Amino acid sequence: MDAVTRRRFLLASGVVGGSALVAGAAKLSLGGLLHTAGEASAREDHRKTPKLVIVTLYGGNDGLNTVIPYASRAYYAARPELAYEPERVLRLDDALGLNPMLKGLSSLWGEQRLAVVLGAGYPKPDRSHFRSMDIWQSASPSGPTSSGWVGRWLDGTKAAPEAAVSFEPMLPPLLAGETRTGACVSIGGLKLPTGITPDMIGVLGRREPNESELQARAADAYANLININQLIRDAEAASAAPEVTVQPESPATSTGGSNVLSAQLLRVAQCVEAGVPTRVYSVSLGGFDTHASERIGHEFLLRQLDQALTSFAGRLSRTEAGRQVTTVVYSEFGRRVRANASDGTDHGTAGPVLVLGSQVAGGLYGEQPSLTDLDDGDLKATTDFRDVVGTLLAEVLQADPARYIGGGYEPKMLPFLARD
């Protein structure tokens, strides 16, 4: 499999059919978002509020070749063709180093703005892409739930949809609550066939009594399209509106090429600087399902990730609003320790979570899983990923983690966020 797309998780999770989604997700545009920034004083307040950016790496990132245990003999023995020589890794300490492609993140490490949480996972790991991703996004290892942890926070705080925003084409389960959902924000101006006016489309976007839910949602899409057009025009008219990058009309015919993550993060930065009231942003990069010839493909992805995160972090560090942003990077699972015959790796378990930003206390957190004490060839998780989620809920969103993680779980705070 080449690229596991997000759709797979959305579909399978059942979240997309949820009632909350039907009730009114995805009604906001970038223009709309900028619009909600409102008055100057409100914008100023929003610029001072802590914000969270969640970066999802779809497909199962190879954690061992991201944060490399270069001092371990077992690492070289298990994957001779995939392992990186000790001289090449970007050292974090005398045992672990970053993949050579992660030069920018290595600089952030030097500036103590990068925290690495080691061995994050959950008990009884599931190696299905979508179920494992569902578990991470719902923060519920025990069984499927129909809401994501950000979605439950939206429910609990009775937040407006713009409080959590995804710059992806579809809403991730992460942002879906039982009663509320975040917004999917699309960008770019309105283009209609000649002769078709926004008014006609606005009319087409009205719901009808007694029509099926799907048909009503088909109508909503048109209403939203027109809404976006109007709001973007409003935002462009406002002098404070940042430049909106329009996506190219023709799609890339090859995999890779344009850096999707960079484009998404650029928009996050624009919104943060404009002082919009969004507290949580969700962005993603796919393609990490590297079963064969992993090294080249993985390096390509890590380079994209590094470039996107580094330029984002650099830009954010220059403004007060940007310095309030904490970015977390995770994947649904790592890969198997041992390489397979195709110089790739099969679905594994625990992996590192990266946290970066001006509020972050750089360093290593938790314990690197043993490479010799394995669970049937897989790493044993040393950090419950819910501790990461709990810490983000408590420190960034100032919310009670136990309330939103549920299942009787009591998160242990990880001290990777150093508040002033």
Next chain:
Amino acid sequence: MADDLALLLRRAGFGPTAAELAAAKKAGYDATVAALTAPTAPDVGASLAPVPVLGPDPLSGLSSPTVAQRAKASEERWRQTARITQWWLDRLTVADHQTREKLWFFWHGHWATSVRKVLRPQLMLTQHRTLRSSLDFAVMAHKMITDPALVFWLDGESNTRTAPNENLGRELMELFMLGIGRYSEQDVKAAGRALTGWRIDYDGARTFFSPGWHDNGAKTILGTTKNFDAHSLVDFLLKQDRCAAFIAERLWFRYASSTDPIPKSTRDAMVAVFPNSMSMLRKLFEDDAFRASAGRLVKQPTEWFVGAMRHLGLRPGELSDEMSTYVLNGLERLGQLPFAPPSVEGWPAGAEWLTVGAAQARLNLAGRIAQLVPAQRLTPEDVAHVLTIETWTNRTYAALKATTDPQHLLTIGLASPEYLVT
């Protein structure tokens, strides 16, 4: 009754013409189901679009191609891919046996394999022919497990005795034959071992078995221990109760409702005729639950486009090069390009097709399609007749009343929520 028939024809095929709908109404529901699922006359329409012959892969016979040869080959493969994609769209449009064509399209989404990784359109076309020639699911599963495109797509050719690759074995159970959670990780590993030994002859567009690469040891899968190989594994999975139920669920999901689960009685009726997939469809269409499922499916972009072509009397095979390119780009923007599903799980369904981005792409593609139709005076009622919509909602009627331009009317009709959702 009339509504049932429109629903049946829309779901069974790619969009009935007004004439087909009228004929079905005359014949009645039961006779129409029978005619759709067991057509007797030859498919004259399909003969207008025979399966293309691509010739050899441009790198065929070259053991160490130069960079220039590779570049040229990749361009040629891209052209060939566009050609088979356009051909398939044309075939879906002109075929009389709509239910068969749609079922093959369904199977493509089930054994979802993408040319984006496979790269060789010859292999994609080979898989396509194989799906067409597989009369039931059992035959299909046996052929697919050694299909060169699928094997390559899921790294099966590098799955060896010494270091198995799990990818194909996992998806065989998770996505193709049982459904998630019906097996353990140990079963996945054992299935991977059972599938070792298959390699690909690229020039011949075929797989072959290398006994030396195969793991001959005993494997325990779902509690049964024996020396499984690819075909005995498929046989074994076919006999699991879950397999027939899983296929019935997938058919329900694509033909009846992407949101509601299949009722047990419907599933039982379909399972009883497994592995004949056309018979399973027939049981589905005859079921009351199917008739009650109106409004629960969103047309996939390919269905929407092919339906529009059929309704407007157009042929994808007769479009200008410029328009053909626009169509392929448009379908990609809408999220569904045949031969290029986004992942091994195939395409999404339901409200996922209804994003704002898709709304804009659909309007623009609808606008371009409408321009292909010679202008003639049209009323909203005429548009409904052409598109086989029973009645417009007040909303869409109001939007249609805002213009008298025939092409604008068609654009709005094609984009309307009632045309999109069946």
